[in-house]
Amino acid sequence: MxxxxxxxxxxxxxxxxxxxxxxxxxxxxxxxxxxxIPGTHCKNLFLKNKKSGQLYLVTIxxxxxxxxxxxxxxxxxxxxxxxxxxxxxxxxxxxxxxVSPIALVNDTNNKVIFMVDEQIWNAEMVCCxxxxxTETLQxxxxxxxxxxxxTGTLMEIKNLPYLKPIHPNNE
Numbered sequence: 001m002x003x004x005x006x007x008x009x010x011x012x013x014x015x016x017x018x019x020x021x022x023x024x025x026x027x028x029x030x031x032x033x034x035x036x037i038p039g040t041h042c043k044n045l046f047l048k049n050k051k052s053g054q055l056y057l058v059t060i061x062x063x064x065x066x067x068x069x070x071x072x073x074x075x076x077x078x079x080x081x082x083x084x085x086x087x088x089x090x091x092x093x094x095x096x097x098x099v100s101p102i103a104l105v106n107d108t109n110n111k112v113i114f115m116v117d118e119q120i121w122n123a124e125m126v127c128c129x130x131x132x133x134t135e136t137l138q139x140x141x142x143x144x145x146x147x148x149x150x151t152g153t154l155m156e157i158k159n160l161p162y163l164k165p166i167h168p169n170n171e
Contacts, residue, residue, distance in 0.1 A: 001130040001137075008105050012150045017138040024133050025097045027062050034136050039125030041136075044099040046088055047071075050079040055087060059101050059128075060117045060160055070161030075115075093131070100129040101144075102137065104151040114148065114155040121145065121157045 001018060009016065021033040027043060034041065041062040048055050056075065060066055072080045088094055093106035104114060120126060126144040130137045139147065148155060 001132065001135055005102070005105065005130055009147070012147065014143045014147045014150075015140055016143065018130070019136045019138060020134060021136065022134065023097070030062065034127065037127050037136055037138055039127040039138050040120055040123035042101065042120060042126065042128040044101065044128070046083045046092070046099050047080050048083040048087065049075065049077040050081055051077060055083055055091065055112045056080075056115050057092070057099070057101065057104065057112050058115045058160070059120050060162075061119050064117070064160075065163040065165070067161040067163045071115075074158070074161065097133045098129050098131055100131055101148060102128060102130050104148065104153045106131075107151065107153060110153055112153060114153045115160065116148070116155065116157055117160045118157055 019034065019037050024030040024033050030041065042059050043062040043064065045058040045066060046055065047058060058066060058071070068080060085096055088096060088099065091107055091111050092103035094100070094103045101114065101116070104112065122141070124141050126139045126141060127136050128139070129135060
């Protein structure tokens with residue numbers, strides 16, 4: 001975790017436990033290397049409304065699959081797609097594989113709307129990357145909520161739409 005992020009978390013009195021592990025790029029990899037960490041683990045999607053250009057960071061429980069068609073209807077967008085790597089870098093200061101709600105601390109111009117699932121928002125403990133995929137932060141729920149609010153990001157807490165799993169281990 002970068003020193004600037006450690007300072008930001010300290011300045012905002014955000015409590016956390018830092019866990020290090022090999023790089024993870026998928027939920028199955030995260031299960032292997034992070035599954036022992038108690039808490040609600042996040043899956044994050046950085047999406048763009050193709051028509052308006054509005055960016056969305058969507059955070060859902062790691063075992064769920066977002067229904068992009070229903071999400072598109074929810075935000076009243078004709079089409080959504082994954083944002084470009086340049087958007088990740090320029091706006092959130094991160095690279096693919098490290099997408100996390102923690103990156104909202106870097107969105108100082110508030111260009112992103114944070115869409116968070118109710119299950120994550122109400123969790124007792126939230127687990128997510130601290131902007132690198134070789135570490136996981138375990139954050140008490142009240143501190144996670146305080147962290148997000150401190151970023152000043154526009155936010156919507158939703159019961160987000162999911163695809164029904166074909167198989168229990170389906171990602």
